[in-house]
Each structure stands twice: as structure tokens, then as C-alpha cells.
Amino acid sequence: xxxxxxxxxxxxxxxxxxxxxxxxxxxxxxxxxxxxxxxxxxxxxxxxxxxxxxxxxxxxxxxxxxxxxxxxxxxxxxxxxxxxxxxxxxxxxxxxxxxxxxxxxxxxxxxxxxxxxxxxxxxxxxxxxxxxxxxxxxxxxxxxxxxxxxxxxxxxxxxxxxxxxxxxxxxxxxxxxxxxxxxxxxxxxxxxxxxxxxxxxxxxxxxxxxxxxxxxxxxxxxxxxxxxxxxxxxxxxxxxxxxxxxxxxxxxxxxxxxxxxxxxxxxxxxxxxxxxxxxxxxxxxxxxxxxxxxxxxxxxxxxxxxxxxxxxxxxxxxxxxxxxxxxxxxxxx
Amino acid sequence: xxxxxxxxxxxxxxxxxxxxxxxxxxxxxxxxxxxxxxxxxxxxxxxxxxxxxxxxxxxxxxxxxxxxxxxxxxxxxxxxxxxxxxxxxxxxxxxxxxxxxxxxxxxxxxxxxxxxxxxxxxxxxxxxxxxxxxxxxxxxxxxxxxxxxxxxxxxxxxxxxxxxxxxxxxxxxxxxxxxxxxxxxxxxxxxxxxxxxxxxxxxxxxxxxxxxxxxxxxxxxxxxxxxxxxxxxxxxxxxxxxxxxxxxxxxxxxxxxxxxxxxxxxxxxxxxxxxxxxxxxxxxxxxxxxxxxxxxxxxxxxxxxxxxxxxxxxxxxxxxxxxxxxxxxxxx
Numbered sequence: 001x002x003x004x005x006x007x008x009x010x011x012x013x014x015x016x017x018x019x020x021x022x023x024x025x026x027x028x029x030x031x032x033x034x035x036x037x038x039x040x041x042x043x044x045x046x047x048x049x050x051x052x053x054x055x056x057x058x059x060x061x062x063x064x065x066x067x068x069x070x071x072x073x074x075x076x077x078x079x080x081x082x083x084x085x086x087x088x089x090x091x092x093x094x095x096x097x098x099x100x101x102x103x104x105x106x107x108x109x110x111x112x113x114x115x116x117x118x119x120x121x122x123x124x125x126x127x128x129x130x131x132x133x134x135x136x137x138x139x140x141x142x143x144x145x146x147x148x149x150x151x152x153x154x155x156x157x158x159x160x161x162x163x164x165x166x167x168x169x170x171x172x173x174x175x176x177x178x179x180x181x182x183x184x185x186x187x188x189x190x191x192x193x194x195x196x197x198x199x200x201x202x203x204x205x206x207x208x209x210x211x212x213x214x215x216x217x218x219x220x221x222x223x224x225x226x227x228x229x230x231x232x233x234x235x236x237x238x239x240x241x242x243x244x245x246x247x248x249x250x251x252x253x254x255x256x257x258x259x260x261x262x263x264x265x266x267x268x269x270x271x272x273x274x275x276x277x278x279x280x281x282x283x284x285x286x287x288x289x290x291x292x293x294x295x296x297x298x299x300x301x302x303x304x305x306x307x308x309x310x311x312x313x314x315x316x317x318x319x320x321x322x323x324x325x326x327x328x329x330x331x332x333x
Numbered sequence: 334x335x336x337x338x339x340x341x342x343x344x345x346x347x348x349x350x351x352x353x354x355x356x357x358x359x360x361x362x363x364x365x366x367x368x369x370x371x372x373x374x375x376x377x378x379x380x381x382x383x384x385x386x387x388x389x390x391x392x393x394x395x396x397x398x399x400x401x402x403x404x405x406x407x408x409x410x411x412x413x414x415x416x417x418x419x420x421x422x423x424x425x426x427x428x429x430x431x432x433x434x435x436x437x438x439x440x441x442x443x444x445x446x447x448x449x450x451x452x453x454x455x456x457x458x459x460x461x462x463x464x465x466x467x468x469x470x471x472x473x474x475x476x477x478x479x480x481x482x483x484x485x486x487x488x489x490x491x492x493x494x495x496x497x498x499x500x501x502x503x504x505x506x507x508x509x510x511x512x513x514x515x516x517x518x519x520x521x522x523x524x525x526x527x528x529x530x531x532x533x534x535x536x537x538x539x540x541x542x543x544x545x546x547x548x549x550x551x552x553x554x555x556x557x558x559x560x561x562x563x564x565x566x567x568x569x570x571x572x573x574x575x576x577x578x579x580x581x582x583x584x585x586x587x588x589x590x591x592x593x594x595x596x597x598x599x600x601x602x603x604x605x606x607x608x609x610x611x612x613x614x615x616x617x618x619x620x621x622x623x624x625x626x627x628x629x630x631x632x633x634x635x636x637x638x639x640x641x642x643x644x645x646x647x648x649x650x651x652x653x654x655x656x657x658x659x660x661x662x663x664x665x
Contacts, residue, residue, distance in 0.1 A: 044530035044531065044532060044533075045501075045530050158618050158619075159394075160618065161618070188393035188394050188557065188619065189393065189557065189559070189598060189601050189602055190393060190597060190598065190601055190614060190615055190619075191393075191618070191619075192601070192603075193601035193603075193612050193613075193614040193615075194612075194614035194616075196603075196612045196614075197611075197612035197613065197614050200611070200612060215530060215531060216603065217531070217605050218560070218602075218603035218604050218605045218607075219603045221603065221604070221605050221606070221607055221608055222603045222604075222607050222608070222612070223603075241608060242608045245605060245606075245608075255532060256531055256532060257605065258535075259531045259532050259534065259535035260531065260535075260560065260605050261535075261538065261560045261561050261563065261564035261565075262560040262563065262564070262604055262605060262606070264564065266563060266564055266583070266584070267542075267564065267565070269539045269542060269543075270535040270538055270539055270564070271535065272532065272535040272536045272539055273532040273535070276500055276502065276532075276533065277530075
């Protein structure tokens, strides 16, 4: 793996200028992604994970705006690109899969029309060649009898199959990076496993890099190489999946893992994080998690930096846990 | 379990039919062959729920778990079969008895925004039912609502607010307070925490467990999330396409599921303690309940299917004390 990263995000800031004030949805997010790597971007509603994904795709609409930082895709700076440049980048170099495939697919066009259009928007190829590539993409994501399915309409597919079509479309132009925003959240467990299986195979076989945005730590544990945990617009902890989930450093990560039922003794009270996420419009000064944090003290009124905790891990906390502390204490709170 | 079960279902089915429209009737008049499409949402389900028990009802979309929950809660009437509440057949109860019985069974829904009236204040959402049913007098409403709000961990000062002024987790608590206000014995929770964030999920799950302890409630907990069901339930019922395929005490089920579908389901649940696992999904889609496969509903996806599975639907039979499974493989 390693070598130079395919995607480097540095101090990305996306703010929304609303009547009620400025919402700092993404406020200084940095990470990098290597070829063939899957990065899990984890957080709860409102943590800024989806806005991060949209910023990477140049899809942030008014009143939102990328106000700072840099996004380098294979060495090319994306922040500040014109809409015209974005059109040629999106789908070709970087593609996105959404939670609801009905959002990606046009309900009144056949799948082949949409796929061929996506190819010919970026390349001058014959319709025949494009159709062949579309067929191959459908086959690659495990859709049976791709020739027949190519001439079907989106509503003729089941939810899982529709998501496969969306993934196939994202793959058409062999992008460097795919941003997947909760792509399996709406699917059933057995169908989710099928999609995860296909994705895993794709990344291993093609060297595709992927950002997997989700709230589900268990999916990240099974799929990702590295994980970044977001809270209130910032990454609070980052590192290899195993190390982070087994020995979380940040109290929020620890609380999040403690909240997962399978991490608790059956029938006992779950460890819970008190309170709820702060409004992005009125973030407290200093650490945004301090109000819910059992370890908070006077030092936490100052914003902690994301500092490396080892050569592969980073944490944004004044009082981080030790990685060898037991992952949860079960029962309290 | 010598005691009388709180709730007993006997061969309960629920069918939904799409009636023929005028155009289709005309087609039939001139010799066409249009039939009503019938969905067997729930197909001859029998089960018992004991007093004080938490039963988890698990399955994927379209398996009929929500429909079954609604039949249990009295929202839908069963098409076939009998529902017994404390030993009495619900369909033979008189109007008043029936109302009292149904009052004791309350439902908590997935999306509190669509189950709470957006134009009513919290005070009325929670206080209306107990007042109408004569549990409290009009003068006691405020105190009673305060008590309910405290019980679910909300500030009584929120009494005069509207549902939209709350976060998702708080709204779900209001939904719970609304259900508790009529002093139920039995709560049917239909995906009640599925829409909440992980940390809020934990808070609401803890609330459910506290309520069980304090009030001795019985739960039918409907969910697709096996982790949650494992944590909360005493017994688990697994459904597939309208039929119950396995019933087992929670620990035994998670230690060794019997039915091939239960095995596949348990295998594929992502768990936080597994890393970089290789996913080995079961093949195929969930068939449409309009036109389910013959024989065992699971046979087209089952790795162990043989000729008999394609012809004959396996009956749900006891394979060990307290454990039931519907699979021909158990016939040895």
C-alpha cells in the first residue's frame, strides 16, 4: 500500500451561512487516503460527515460554502475549481454513492441509457463500446444476467440491486476515489452483506480507494482499514480500525463504542453518553464534547489540537485515554 | 410457564388484497383473467408471550414482523386465527372489555414525528388518553403529565411545547410517555430505536430496561437489529416471508441457531468486534410476498435445500425444550 496518497484533505472548512448564524458543519478536517484503502468516516447525525463527503465532490450548495483548506486528488488541487472543471472531474476521477439509490438513478430512463450517458459524458467512445462497458460494470457488482438488466428501469430493481446499479455507475469511469455515503443503511442485513462483499472485492482487486461514511461502527469494523471519528464538524480520533475500536483514545469514541449493545453484558444497562450533540450554530468555546465528557476540566475550555498519539494514530483531546485501558466499563452512567 | 400466557396467537394470518379496479373488472367481463393480488403478510403464526417477558421479533423487510406487531396490538384484525389476551379470545370480547384489553396493549412506533400530532402540545399528547379513559380527572392532567415526563427522563417544563421543538431522541421519549400514560401491561415496540443515533439509542434502550424493572412491563420488541434484540430480549422469534422460522431463548439462539436462515442472518450481522472480515453473503433476494416460493419460503436461497423443501412447507416443531424451528433438516 502506502506510496503517495491518492487523496489528501487538509484543514477543510465548509460553513453554512444561514439567517440564524454561521453553522461550521466541517471545521478543519484533515485526512489522507492511500490507493486500495477504505477509510471509514464515522459520526452521528450532524457531525459533518456527509457535508465532508459533499465537499469532496464539490456538491455543497448555497448557503453552504467551502471556505478554506485544500483537497488534493492525485496531486491536483480541487478547492476553488470552476463548475466546468468539477463536471469533468465528478464521475471520472471521484464518484459518489448515496444512501438512497433512487436519488442517483433517473426513474424515467432505462439503466443502459443512464450508464452509457455517464461514460460518453467523459469520453468519446462509440455507443457499442459504452454499452459493453456498462454491461461489464453491472456484471462486476454481481448483478445476474446483466444483458437483460441493462434494459430495465430502476423501479424494476429491488433496493439491493438498485444500490448495485448505483455502484456500477460510480465504477464506470474507473475513478480514483469513491465517496460512499451510508450506502447500506437502508438495506436489509443479508443484502447489506452482499453489497459489502462486492465492495470489499472491488477495492482489493482494482486498488480503488474509498471513503465509507456511516454511523455504524460495526460495518466499519468489518470493512475499513482506517477509521476517522467525527464530532461537531471535527475529526476527534483517527487511526487503524482495529486499534481505534479496541483501544479508543477519545472519550467520545469510547462512549460511542460503549453504546453498542453487543459491547455490553446482555440485559445490563448500556453505557450511555449523557446529553446530546450541541447545535452547530452555538458551539461552546473549546472542546465541543466537553459538556458531555466525564473527563472534562478547566483545560477543555481551550480547543485541543488533533495530535498524533502514535505513528499511525491521532486524537483531539486534552485528556485522552490510554490505548490499553479496557475498551468499556459496562453498566455505569 | 404453567401460568397463563399474557398473549397467545393461534394460527394467525393477515392478508392484504388489492381489489380489482373498474378497468380490471371490465377486462374480466369481456373475458379477461384479472385476479386480486393477495399478499400473505403473516401466514399462520402461533406464539405465546408470557407475563413480564421480552420477546424480540426479528426479520428483514417484508417478512411481516410489523404486520404481526399490529395484529398483536389490535391495530389490524387478523384475517384468520385467534388472538387471546389473558386467555380470552379478543374477537369475542364485548365492546367495553375489548377497549379495556386494547388499552393495556400500547404501541411505540419507529418515527415519533409521524405518530405524534404536530399540532398538539406535549401536555395534550400525553394527557388526553388517560383523561378520556377516566384514569385521571381533568384537574389532575398537569401533575400526571409531569410525572410521565419525569418517568421517561424529560424535563416537566417541556409540557407546553410542540413535538417539533424536540430532538429525535426526546420525541421518542414523548412517544413512550404517551404509551405509558394509560398504564399498559404490554408494549409493542416497532423499530422504536431504529431511527436514532447510536448514543441516543443507548439512552432509550436503558429507559426501556428501567421501565421493565419498575413497572413489570411485557414487551414485543420488533427490530431488524440483532444486536439490540440480543441485548434486550428473553426470547427471539425469527420471521421470514410471513412465517415464523425459529423461536428460541436468546442465549441459545445466539450460541447456535438452528434454521439455515437464522444461521445466515446471525453470520451476516456486522459486529463491532470483528475486523476486516470476509463477507460471505447468502445468495439471492428476498422474494416478493405476493408470490412467495412454494414449499419452504427460504429454499431458493438455502444452501441445504433438497427436493422436499421445494414441495412441502416445514412445520414449526419443537427441537429442544423451549426451542422451535421450521426446517425439514431437523427430521433427520
